[in-house]
Amino acid sequence: MAHKTVSLRNPYSVVLLCLTLIMYPLAAWSELVIRVTQGNDQPTVVAVSPMIMSGVQLAEDISAIVESDLQRSGLFKTIPRANMLAFPSEPADVYFRDWRLLGSEYLIVGSVSLLTEGALELSFSLLNVNAQKTVFKHSVKGVEGQLRDLAHLASDKIYEEITGIRGAFSTRLAYVTAKQKDGRLVYRLNVSDSDGAREKIMLKSSEPIMSPAWSPLGDELAYVSFETGRPAIFRQSLTTAARKQLTNFRGLNGAPSWSPDGKKLALVLSKDGNPEIYILDLESSKFARMTRHFAIDTEPTWTPDGKSLLFTSDRGGTPQIYKLTVATKAVQRITFQGNYNARPSLAPDGRTLVVVHRASGVFHIATLDLVTGRMLELTETRLDESPTVAPNGAMVIYATKQGDRGILSAVSLDAGVKYFLPAKSGDVREPAWSPFLR
Amino acid sequence: MNISANKFGLPILCLSALLAGCSTAPVDETTSTIEDTTVQTASLEMEMEMEAEKAAAMAEAAAESVNSADTVFYFAFDKAVLSDDSRAALIENAQFLMSNPRAVRLEGHADERGTREYNMALGERRANAVKDFMILQGVSGSMIEVVSYGEERAASFGSNAGAWSMNRRVELK
Numbered sequence: 001m002a003h004k005t006v007s008l009r010n011p012y013s014v015v016l017l018c019l020t021l022i023m024y025p026l027a028a029w030s031e032l033v034i035r036v037t038q039g040n041d042q043p044t045v046v047a048v049s050p051m052i053m054s055g056v057q058l059a060e061d062i063s064a065i066v067e068s069d070l071q072r073s074g075l076f077k078t079i080p081r082a083n084m085l086a087f088p089s090e091p092a093d094v095y096f097r098d099w100r101l102l103g104s105e106y107l108i109v110g111s112v113s114l115l116t117e118g119a120l121e122l123s124f125s126l127l128n129v130n131a132q133k134t135v136f137k138h139s140v141k142g143v144e145g146q147l148r149d150l151a152h153l154a155s156d157k158i159y160e161e162i163t164g165i166r167g168a169f170s171t172r173l174a175y176v177t178a179k180q181k182d183g184r185l186v187y188r189l190n191v192s193d194s195d196g197a198r199e200k201i202m203l204k205s206s207e208p209i210m211s212p213a214w215s216p217l218g219d220e221l222a223y224v225s226f227e228t229g230r231p232a233i234f235r236q237s238l239t240t241a242a243r244k245q246l247t248n249f250r251g252l253n254g255a256p257s258w259s260p261d262g263k264k265l266a267l268v269l270s271k272d273g274n275p276e277i278y279i280l281d282l283e284s285s286k287f288a289r290m291t292r293h294f295a296i297d298t299e300p301t302w303t304p305d306g307k308s309l310l311f312t313s314d315r316g317g318t319p320q321i322y323k324l325t326v327a328t329k330a331v332q333r334i335t336f337q338g339n340y341n342a343r344p345s346l347a348p349d350g351r352t353l354v355v356v357h358r359a360s361g362v363f364h365i366a367t368l369d370l371v372t373g374r375m376l377e378l379t380e381t382r383l384d385e386s387p388t389v390a391p392n393g394a395m396v397i398y399a400t401k402q403g404d405r406g407i408l409s410a411v412s413l414d415a416g417v418k419y420f421l422p423a424k425s426g427d428v429r430e431p432a433w434s435p436f437l438r
Numbered sequence: 439m440n441i442s443a444n445k446f447g448l449p450i451l452c453l454s455a456l457l458a459g460c461s462t463a464p465v466d467e468t469t470s471t472i473e474d475t476t477v478q479t480a481s482l483e484m485e486m487e488m489e490a491e492k493a494a495a496m497a498e499a500a501a502e503s504v505n506s507a508d509t510v511f512y513f514a515f516d517k518a519v520l521s522d523d524s525r526a527a528l529i530e531n532a533q534f535l536m537s538n539p540r541a542v543r544l545e546g547h548a549d550e551r552g553t554r555e556y557n558m559a560l561g562e563r564r565a566n567a568v569k570d571f572m573i574l575q576g577v578s579g580s581m582i583e584v585v586s587y588g589e590e591r592a593a594s595f596g597s598n599a600g601a602w603s604m605n606r607r608v609e610l611k
Binding site for chain 2: 083
């Protein structure tokens with residue numbers, strides 16, 4: 001189905017400093033601004049003709065959103081609108097020669113139409129300029145307030161057609177911010193689109209908030225809040241904002257992780273003296289203890305089959321990743337390279353393990369191929385932590401420091417593409433990438 | 439665009455109200471009430487004098503029992519071993535607590551290096567090291583609560599060795 005497969009396996013591509021400031025119209029209340037710093041060295045060139053609604057000024061520039069989505073992936077370069085000779089909205093209006101002269105390999109044309117009162121349809125076509133052919137014509141429907149959603153859905157479809165990889169632009173991010181106010185830190189748990197737009201505050205507190213984790217359906221978050229004066233795990237619906245406290249034990253109540261079927265939470269409790277991994281059955285509210293060791297056991301994450309947990313333990317003297325089979329509670333060490341490997345998460349392929357890895361005193365995000373045992377450092381910054389993998393496995397978002405400020409940054413799993421998502425003010429940390437939402 | 443950015447406004451408001459409620463100071467019970475207005479002036483003055491003397495004596499006793507030992511204990515990177523200085527200060531603190539029993543809280547902290555949940559565990563390990571030492575000195579374990587903040591509550595902001603050494607700590611409260 002892929003017409004052209006853009007290589008994602010290009011580990012040491014020449015650093016292409018795009019230095020493109022993508023300044024598409026973010027809503028006034030969004031806090032993250034994205035800056036692409038390194039893209040693929042042979043990006044596919046696409047042109048996105050303005051997709052408008054005849055006679056109506058739309059609240060969002062759909063084509064600009066699609067352009068920034070494609071650019072952010074690092075796999076595409078877009079033709080500036082100012083260079084376009086015409087703005088076709090139908091394949092029939094396209095003069096392929098114009099676009100070939102601009103060096104465009106693909107062209108996207110489309111338009112928005114009103115179906116009924118408030119209901120809109122975005123129809124768009126992907127054209128192969130060199131073959132002078134329409135690759136597909138597609139449409140997505142929504143209501144007036146969903147123009148950004150429609151644009152991201154179009155990006156998903158185009159990205160999948162050209163790369164062969166499912167697009168993840170319609171996904172969301174959860175993250176924690178901390179801002180000084182009157183000499184005190186104010187903590188917020190936020191949810192935004194994957195491009196940082198449409199930020200919503202889920203929780204605001206004068207006490208720390210930690211470790212947001214998405215439910216597998218993407219409709220709930222579990223997280224740690226200190227609002228009671230102690231760490232406690234809560235779950236909160238994204239649709240109703242209703243929340244419920246799940247744990248209230250002495251000691252640590254932390255590191256929640258939803259099972260793939262959404263019925264259980266793996267978490268950490270130290271009520272018995274030191275941190276141990278437990279599984280909470282959300283229906284019966286019963287806790288099952290999984291580990292039994294005097295060392296630190298923390299940061300559990302599920303394997304995609306729901307049968308095992310990966311977690312961090314210093315039972316061998318330094319923090320390393322271990323695998324626990326839930327049925328037998330058998331534990332097996334996974335990482336051996338270096339003296340600090342923590343915070344495991346598995347890419348959707350089930351074989352690429354993403355960890356925080358310390359090398360020469362500096363904390364990087366690294367991947368370990370569980371089949372070949374090969375380790376790859378993805379980042380050069382220091383103090384990198386909290387990696388979270390996109391549901392399509394293309395990118396990892398993580399937290400790092402820029403000067404003394406906490407920012408989010410993204411890197412592709414082959415380390416070839418990089419971008420920053422700094423907050424406009426304050427610290428931003430602990431990103432959690434949602435699952436696919438449809 | 440007509441997206442309700444205020445969808446979560448109400449619950450947040452409720453929560454803040456709840457949190458604000460918690461911090462309400464207890465009613466001041468030392469406020470004096472005058473019940474009998476028929477008391478003679480002389481005897482009232484005498485009573486007031488006696489009260490003042492009593493208050494002064496109590497203040498003096500309170501000053502004597504102020505604990506002057508350090509209540510913040512620092513640690514080496516990735517370690518939960520008490521330094522000699524910390525041990526000396528903890529012995530003083532323990533003796534004071536045994537003669538002036540009260541419930542205390544040990545807040546464990548880590549520097550920003552390493553992952554957040556691992557640092558939560560590290561902060562707790564440090565606070566437990568302090569707790570164990572205090573119990574050895576005779577303080578009742580039931581009077582001590584341990585809470586780890588990991589790297590979430592830095593004492594010193596900044597990403598350098600100086601700030602990190604200030605942040606690897608346990609605070610006795």
